Amino acid sequence: MTGAGRRSGQDTKARIQEVALTLFTEQGYEATSMREIAERLHITKAALYYHFKNKEDIVVSLFGRQMAAVDDLIDWVADQPPGPGLPREVVERWVALSSELGVRLFRFAMANQHVLRELKPRREGAFERFQVLLDAITDPDAPVAEQLRTRVALLSVQMCLMAGRGLEATDDELTDAARALALELLGPPARPAAGTGAGAGAAGTGTGA
Amino acid sequence: MTGAGRRSGQDTKARIQEVALTLFTEQGYEATSMREIAERLHITKAALYYHFKNKEDIVVSLFGRQMAAVDDLIDWVADQPPGPGLPREVVERWVALSSELGVRLFRFAMANQHVLRELKPRREGAFERFQVLLDAITDPDAPVAEQLRTRVALLSVQMCLMAGRGLEATDDELTDAARALALELLGPPARPAAGTGAGAGAAGTGTGA
DNA sequence: GTCTATACCCCGATAGAC
DNA sequence: GTCTATCGGGGTATAGAC
Incomplete structure (x- = not known):
């Protein structure tokens, strides 16, 4: 009542x-x-x-679910053995996450990096957490150009959302284009070689965005 | 004295x-x-x-030369006839500009978009000005995926600088990688077809970074 | 448990004395 | 060219009404 x-x-x-x-x-x-x-x-x-505790706390409450989802992804990555197929997996999950969270919040997050950067709910800041993902998919033995391609692939999702402002395209179109571009940057899919039996069903992991 | x-x-x-x-x-x-x-x-x-007039004015004074350089580029673009070779030209000039201005200031500009965005020395804001560049190289008749490739190419400089944080790479390496990536995204160089006699010497336009 | 009133201190900015 | 004094408004803390 x-x-x-x-x-x-x-x-x-x-x-x-x-x-x-x-x-x-x-x-x-x-x-x-x-x-x-x-x-x-x-x-x-x-x-x-x-x-709310303070002004920042309002933002934290808005991004609470999202931050947790990112944390889950980071935890998942930490458990994975490094391999040639890992970057693709991470990119797929990252794209799925981005579209699930909503392009709106994602845009806000980008335009207000400086705010998210200072939040310290768990781990460091939102920014540093993304760095963890970048590092996880970077092969330290590869040449710099190659390392950059991999990292830029993950970043291209945000970039497509940013670059798409002013284009006549739906959010879904942008997300699809972002995934296609990211995967292209990663190069041809590494064949499951021998021992690594991970690269099966790709993205649909839980949320189903 | x-x-x-x-x-x-x-x-x-x-x-x-x-x-x-x-x-x-x-x-x-x-x-x-x-x-x-x-x-x-x-x-x-x-x-x-x-x-200084106010706090913003300090930032303006720091970015004065750079803003003027960007304005020049925009003016140059406005005078060019649209064509398949234009995106490459713009990207080349943009990369040259970025390395000339210094990676330091560029990083500051990215981390503080929200400040630059509100500056109104000429035209709109620094952000809107970049949008002008994006629009200038975007073919409105192309499919969305293609439009995004072109726009992301221009953004690759910013992406590489961002993605490069934490990598053992010099600023020059990052800039080189950014240019390579951008040109790759634009696809094979369009042959000078028939009438457009512009695509000659590429980048070295004045500053020579 | 929900909200108002009030006060605090710091911020950016201005006016005017030296 | 630099200072003191002051302003309105920002985020924040607390006491207390209901």
Whole structure:
């Protein structure tokens, strides 16, 4: 019986998140003040601090699921033996993750790197976590040009989303193009050689985006 | 006779720029306060405002030459007839520009997109200006995947610089790899067909980085 | 448990004295 | 050319009303 006339705390919290994401995306994180968020909801600044520790905490709450998903991917990578097929696997999973999280949040994350960079919920920052993925798929013995190709492949997903701004294309089209480009950069699929029996079903791992 | 014991205004201004660039790069633009900059130079906040209109203006002064160079490139592009060889030309010039400006400033620009984005010295913002370049080399009639390849090619410089963090590679190596990657993404060089007599000497246009 | 009122200190920026 | 003083507004903390 909490859902009628009176406003439940859950509801308010969700509304704050909604307004905050909108404003952060439209005008940027720094350019959006706590007062501005509060005014849109007809509450006071202090009320925000009942629901969230601080301004950063709102962002953290918005990216909570996503950060956890990235952490899962990192943990998964840590358990994998290095091999020629690993980069493709990681790229596939990374693309799936990106489209699942939503292009909207991904764009926000890119345009506000400086905010995400400072968050320290687990591990280091969002930025350093991506570095872990990059390092995991980089063969330290390969020539620099080759190392860069592999790393750029993973980055190309973000780049396609960025470069796609202003193009007449749906988010799905962009995501598909990003995957195609990333895989192309990795070169022809390494045949499962001998011992490594990993390269089977590719992407569809759990979420099914 | 202004260079001895007394401190000239020119000197102070340069010292401010030096300290500001260091702090901005180390801890970010927003995380660096005017007071902090002033304290390092043993002057007060207000003194900074004698040399610079505001905080943004310090950044503008740092990027002045570079912004002008980008503007020149945009103007040049605007005068070119669209053609299959144009993307390669633009990429070559963009890579040359990037290495000339210095990898340091380029990294700062990427990590602080949100600042550059709001600058309005001429035209719109630094971000929108890059969009002009992207649009200039994009063939609106090509399939989306093809359009993205072209646009990502131009972005490859930024990607390599980003992906190269943590790699044992010199800035020159990264720049070279970026150019190679960009040209590869653009596909085989379009033969000069018939009428377009532009694709001659490629990059070396003025600066000679 | 939910929110308001109020106060704190730092920030960027300006005006005016020296 | 540099300082002091001051302004409005930002994020944050807390006391207390309901």
